[in-house]
Amino acid sequence: MFFLYKYLEAFHLKPHSKKPLSSLSLSLSLIFVSSASMATKLDTSSLLFALLSKCSLLTQTNLAFSLLVASLACLALSVFYWSHPGGPAWGKYFLHRRHRTTVIPGPRGLPFVGSMSLMSNALAHRCIAATAEKFGAKRLMAFSLGDTRVIVTCNPDVAKEILYSPVFADRPIKESAYSLMFNRAIGFAPYGVYWRTLRRIASNHLFSPKQIKRSETQRRVIANQIVKCLAKQSNTEGLCARDLIKTASLNNMMCSVFGKEYELEHEHDEVSELRGLVEEGYDLLGTLNWTDHLPWLSEFDPQRIRSRCCSLVPKVNRFVNRIISDHRDQIHDSPSDFVDVLLSLDGPDKLSDPDIVAVLWEMIFRGTDTVAVLIEWILARMVLHPDIQSMVHNELDQIVGRSRAVEESDVASLTYLTAVVKEVLRLHPPGPLLSWARLAITDTTIDGRRVPAGTTAMVNMWAIAHDPHVWEDPLEFKPERFVTKEGGFEFSVLGSDMRLAPFGSGRRVCPGKNLGLTTVTYWIATLLHEFEWLAPSSDEKTVDLSEKLRLSCEMANPLAAKLRCRRSLSV
Numbered sequence: 001m002f003f004l005y006k007y008l009e010a011f012h013l014k015p016h017s018k019k020p021l022s023s024l025s026l027s028l029s030l031i032f033v034s035s036a037s038m039a040t041k042l043d044t045s046s047l048l049f050a051l052l053s054k055c056s057l058l059t060q061t062n063l064a065f066s067l068l069v070a071s072l073a074c075l076a077l078s079v080f081y082w083s084h085p086g087g088p089a090w091g092k093y094f095l096h097r098r099h100r101t102t103v104i105p106g107p108r109g110l111p112f113v114g115s116m117s118l119m120s121n122a123l124a125h126r127c128i129a130a131t132a133e134k135f136g137a138k139r140l141m142a143f144s145l146g147d148t149r150v151i152v153t154c155n156p157d158v159a160k161e162i163l164y165s166p167v168f169a170d171r172p173i174k175e176s177a178y179s180l181m182f183n184r185a186i187g188f189a190p191y192g193v194y195w196r197t198l199r200r201i202a203s204n205h206l207f208s209p210k211q212i213k214r215s216e217t218q219r220r221v222i223a224n225q226i227v228k229c230l231a232k233q234s235n236t237e238g239l240c241a242r243d244l245i246k247t248a249s250l251n252n253m254m255c256s257v258f259g260k261e262y263e264l265e266h267e268h269d270e271v272s273e274l275r276g277l278v279e280e281g282y283d284l285l286g287t288l289n290w291t292d293h294l295p296w297l298s299e300f301d302p303q304r305i306r307s308r309c310c311s312l313v314p315k316v317n318r319f320v321n322r323i324i325s326d327h328r329d330q331i332h333d334s335p336s337d338f339v340d341v342l343l344s345l346d347g348p349d350k351l352s353d354p355d356i357v358a359v360l361w362e363m364i365f366r367g368t369d370t371v372a373v374l375i376e377w378i379l380a381r382m383v384l385h386p387d388i389q390s391m392v393h394n395e396l397d398q399i400v401g402r403s404r405a406v407e408e409s410d411v412a413s414l415t416y417l418t419a420v421v422k423e424v425l426r427l428h429p430p431g432p433l434l435s436w437a438r439l440a441i442t443d444t445t446i447d448g449r450r451v452p453a454g455t456t457a458m459v460n461m462w463a464i465a466h467d468p469h470v471w472e473d474p475l476e477f478k479p480e481r482f483v484t485k486e487g488g489f490e491f492s493v494l495g496s497d498m499r500l501a502p503f504g505s506g507r508r509v510c511p512g513k514n515l516g517l518t519t520v521t522y523w524i525a526t527l528l529h530e531f532e533w534l535a536p537s538s539d540e541k542t543v544d545l546s547e548k549l550r551l552s553c554e555m556a557n558p559l560a561a562k563l564r565c566r567r568s569l570s571v
């Protein structure tokens with residue numbers, strides 16, 4: 001009110017003004033008095049109208065002039081925000097911060113929207129790495145996604161500081177994740193008792209070494225089915241294994257989670273339906289939603305993410321609830337799959353039905369694509385480097401021999417193959433930006449710079465894994481770097497060494513890392529033991545390694561290969 005008063009007063013002094021200042025002041029005072037008694041009833045806009053209607057200065061010229069002044073003021077403010085290193089969101093913080101602090105370098109991007117183009121790019125990890133290099137900000141870079149302040153590091157020490165810090169144990173709010181119920185599952189549940197309970201239940205009943213061992217038979221059965229399907233198509237030039245591997249991975253998760261077994265050879269309506277739901281969810285969650293960062297856009301849903309989520313969720317609910325009620329109808333002495341486990345919970349651990357749906361849906365969702373994407377990258381590298389593939393074959397011949405199929409127990413002795421998997425994780429981490437970012441719960445200090453609460457933090461694992469200061473010849477495919485020398489330590493990729501932590505680290509580290517790695521290594525051992533993977537034709541010696549970052553970073557164009565069976569008893 002005070003500002004409005006001042007504003008009108010200032011106008012009154014303009015040459016067009018006809019009404020004396022005293023009369024306007026009187027009008028305003030009257031309005032002030034009457035508005036005091038009705039303060040609770042009047043909203044700001046009606047008050048504004050009341051004020052303006054009292055004012056005879058509302059000429060066209062004055063209105064145009066006031067609009068111009070307001071627009072210029074807005075523009076000046078946004079240019080001021082935008083001029084701050086890191087862009088507009090950091091500029092706003094600069095005005096409100098209470099502490100003197102070193103500024104974090106970073107790109108300004110565009111006024112209002114900041115560096116949206118960095119993240120909406122299909123190669124965001126590469127763009128961020130290049131921008132950090134340009135700004136000399138590899139340790140810590142700031143940028144803005146609309147109103148969201150973001151920090152990103154391309155340095156292993158700073159990555160450790162972020163991922164291990166309890167301050168960054170939360171996830172930023174994403175409308176699509178909330179709409180798709182992931183806030184009630186592990187991935188997006190706010191850090192707290194509920195999240196801890198879910199992680200404990202999943203660690204005990206899905207990801208424990210005992211549980212992983214129990215699901216060995218199911219992985220062997222599915223591996224045999226993959227081999228059988230591939231053997232049938234082995235004469236095809238340019239065979240594309242992507243869909244088969246994705247369906248195999250989905251079948252594997254459906255077996256662990258829902259206790260459902262399907263033949264890979266035949267199309268099943270239930271599997272196709274779930275594949276469709278997962279694909280749609282994957283697309284929605286992997287898209288940068290502008291309304292997450294520009295609240296003034298949220299009414300409009302310009303990318304149709306909200307409406308697509310709204311139509312997906314009832315389908316997921318119907319699908320998963322059907323499976324839950326089938327389980328309720330069957331009485332088991334002991335839980336045989338993860339649905340049984342969740343239904344058997346009692347006391348404080350007991351989950352409501354909507355929460356059970358969210359947890360089950362997340363497991364299927366997270367466990368399917370990550371595994372399939374990694375397997376395709378490994379096969380691509382094998383086609384591209386036949387010399388390395390033949391070393392893997394030699395190892396398989398020595399340890400397993402051609403007379404039998406690989407067993408999961410052989411994998412521990414396949415040291416070169418394990419090194420190949422690690423080298424592919426280094427060059428093609430499925431989550432180059434660690435999939436889901438972290439959120440600062442309180443103000444904190446990272447690498448000596450102040451980071452305010454509410455800042456989103458990301459680790460560019462792809463940049464760390466490609467950094468020549470961290471890895472020798474980082475662009476070379478050299479599995480030998482992971483072959484443990486006599487008496488040396490084995491390099492762990494499970495989150496203890498930030499030079500390569502493709503499963504993240506700290507409190508929010510991937511809980512499915514052992515299950516994922518066991519599945520990938522065993523299936524890859526089988527696929528390489530049974531087949532030689534060759535370029536589709538002799539004149540096409542190269543493999544297209546272009547990437548496309550959705551939620552995971554997959555090959556932009558599916559791998560096409562030619563297969564040669566290595567064992568006569570390949571099925």
Ligand code: HEM
Binds near residue numbers: 188366510512
């Ligand atoms: C090759 C396989 C996989 C890769 C590369 C991978 C990678 C990741 C990464 C980078 C994160 C974020 C970690 C962080 O913020 O520090 C994550 C989180 C997660 N992953 Fe995985 N993952 C894989 C397999 C799986 C599997 C098989 C499952 C379950 C069946 C799974 C379930 C989850 C869940 C639930 C989270 C969220 C954890 C939390 O927020 O507390 N992942 N994964």
